[in-house]
């Protein structure tokens with residue numbers, strides 16, 4: 108398999124973690140987001156959304172959207188499972204994943220931040236305040252979801268890593284870059300630290316990617 112990624116892309120980071128947890132070998136090709144390579148005609152021909160990641164599957168299919176890619180990996184390589192077996196547990200894990208991937212991440216990704224500063228004339232300080240507000244607000248909501256459920260264990264759901272952790276860890280990493288205040292999220296931070304003890308997570312981290320700067 109071939110992953111189109113970028114060391115700082117948190118959506119690509121999710122897929123790297125999933126591939127590592129499942130022990131699947133993959134090659135990477137890099138699209139430099141800060142240099143706007145994702146806007147090139149050649150990349151737009153691969154993903155018209157001009158977003159990372161893209162996974163080229165073993166049969167040559169080009170898959171987009173990190174959650175869809177991870178569900179594809181789950182269906183084609185079921186072990187180790189990244190979703191629990193019971194429907195309620197699966198719904199909970201997907202909800203936690205979406206709390207990050209659908210509510211926090213989309214309003215903070217580079218194209219939104221570029222629009223704020225470039226088109227709307229927002230200052231760098233205001234842009235950073237926007238970023239921090241939505242990450243802190245979103246992760247505090249995740250914190251409440253985690254604290255209020257007996258299903259939370261060593262990880263977000265039970266004692267093995269799931270899709271929820273796969274989304275959480277890259278979001279925390281991104282938040283650190285923008286100096287977010289995580290003091291309202293002790294459980295999120297505990298789980299993030301627990302995940303980092305696993306090589307599958309650590310090896311997927313931005314500084315360990317070949318294109319890291």
Ligand SMILES: N[C@@H](CCC(=O)N[C@@H](CS)C(=O)NCC(=O)O)C(=O)O
Pocket residue numbers: 115116117118119140145157158159160171172173174208213216217218219
């Ligand atoms: N929902 C998408 C989000 C993809 C996304 O926002 N990717 C970012 C990097 S994390 C990107 O490529 N941004 C390009 C840009 O903002 O110009 C997914 O989960 O794959």
